């Protein structure tokens with residue numbers, strides 16, 4: 001009985017600690033989208049961007065999304081983007097902690113407000129939690145499947161749910177062995 005309770009507690013802890021609470025998709029500027037005249041600093045302020053979330057930029061053909069360095073973000077320089085997107089509907093997966101910077105590449109648009117800095121918090125990342133769970137977890141067949149799911153693509157929400165299921169199955173198996 002005590003072993004079962006301990007196992008259940010472990011299962012709950014694994015799910016809570018190992019999975020980003022729920023992956024969110026943030027539409028940049030909300031209903032305004034990505035265009036001049038919107039205060040994206042105000043939009044971003046207070047939003048709890050986390051690893052596993054995504055940014056969705058919606059814009060027309062006059063605009064673009066350039067991911068740039070902090071310096072280029074500050075200077076509105078579009079000459080050396082890290083990545084550029086022009087598909088008018090751009091989804092950016094937030095895959096690791098840190099600050100990311102985006103501007104529009106059209107002349108004058110960054111100065112007109114099309115600049116965004118997003119600070120992504122990591123919390124306890126799922127891979128680290130899985131790796132530190134020890135050999136018992138790895139001996140179950142649920143865990144490798146979940147790991148390959150989570151690294152396979154940007155479908156973070158779907159794989160996060162599968163990862164949660166995998167962790168839960170692994171923890172239940174562990175609880176059974178401990179009980």
Ligand SMILES: [Cu+2]
Pocket residue numbers: 035036062063064104105106109110114
């Ligand atoms: Cu623009």
